[in-house]
Amino acid sequence: MRPMLNIAIRIIRNIGNIIIKNYEIQNINSDYNEYNINLFTKKINKNLNNMITKVIYNIYTKNITFLCKKKFFIFKYKKTIWIINPLDGVMNFFKKLPHFSISIAICIKGKTEISLVYDPLKNDLFTAIRGQNAQLNGYKLRCDKYFQKKNLLFALNTSYIFFTKKKNVNLINLFVENLISLRISGSISLDLAYLAANKIDCYLNNNVQNFNYLLAGELIIKESGGLITDFIGNCNYKNSTNILAGNADIIKLVISKIK
Incomplete structure (x- = not known):
């Protein structure tokens, strides 16, 4: 699973670079409407599609099904499915509120085996492999068992x-x-x-x-x-x-x- 995780990390960081580049140059707040959002989203998705498909097709040379559903890039190869959400927090992105992310889930035989969530602004990369713990920027995560009813x-x-x-x-x-x-x-x-x-x-x-x-x-x-x-x-x-x-x-x- 580790080689596949490394490939996913490369993809998600490349997506992050494209998202950040467009975040810095986009200037549609003064005219925030559905037409401008759709136009800008199509531009980003075209760049993302070219980059993601190139990497995926280098891994799986044939028999790949590409399902570009609304807001997701989904690739299927035999019993392996990649589900990529290139921008979770669309409204935040367009309002220039610095809180959005990219996610990748790799499912094999119906189970999520690898997952990544990346905040490109903070450069925070959350990763998990089934049965091998979760990490944030290489440090192990542990959901706190300590519980108190205050300050929740x-x-x-x-x-x-x-x-x-x-x-x-x-x-x-x-x-x-x-x-x-x-x-x-x-x-x-x-x-x-x-x-x-x-x-x-x-x-x-x-x-x-x-x-x-x-x-x-x-x-x-x-x-x-x-x-x-x-x-x-x-x-x-x-x-x-x-x-x-x-x-x-x-x-x-x-x-x-x-x-």
């Missing part, structure tokens, strides 16, 4: 559904009663990677529409010792539309309040 920081998805549905009243009470600080960062991959690095304590998303956004961060959390369930504690969360991530004690606390 929870990250939420970008949906305001938490505050509009009656079924989440208990969850909102949990936030208020324990003085939990909340963040909506706009980059799912970074939220999950930050949880593995103990920069946040819990991640909640009750409006999951595409699990491709979660694949890279999912493996990083698991390899750092963290847990992921749905809101009722079921580990088969991919059949749900919500996920809850954190250490065992925090997950127990949140689930008890939801129930």
